[in-house]
Amino acid sequence: SQTIHQWPATLVQPVGSPLSLECTVEGTSNPNLYWYRQAAGRGLQLLFYSVGIGQISSEVPQNLSASRPQDRQFILSSKKLLLSDSGFYLCAWSRSNQPQHFGDGTRLSIL
């Protein structure tokens, strides 16, 4: 069966510091991969999606970037965090005609 792992579960970072969140999927190959953010009191906003290694599409202009160095690895990064980057970050995968499956997310707090 397929599983998705996200880490860390919680992260507290100072403004201006870098960020790296990692997501890996097991049990499938060539999945579509997604990064979402849920800001306080809001729905899930799609940030990036990827259909293959090195193929990244950005949905909204922002302070973040994404990379897919391996088929089942998706990384969310920032060089300098802003206060507005606080939120709950979720990674998801899908394949063929299946609904997206989400990881348990990372709660990011910027101080």
Add this chain to the structure above:
Amino acid sequence: DQQVKQNSPSLSVQEGRISILNCDYTNSMFDYFLWYKKYPAEGPTFLISISSIKDKNEDGRFTVFLNKSAKHLSLHIVPSQPGDSAVYFCAANAGGTSYGKLTFGQGTILTVHP
């Protein structure tokens, strides 16, 4: 521009009664709709979906209704149970499948009282 809207931030229901969660959309290109359920500190889990070629889909206690002319869908939970207490998100896709980019609503917090 909020293309998928859940106008009720919260809903409170007695155990055993029906819960009805509503969702409206504005993009007429959306042709596949999903409901996700989310517990605190966890990722959303897929609940049920419906294609625009149908107007109803049932799975156990959960039924989703789609009214394309009104651009409205609803999730019915019967009977409601305390374990159903969670945040419910509706989502939409323009590709005709559950695969691909999803646009989510803001979520509705459902509380089921024993």
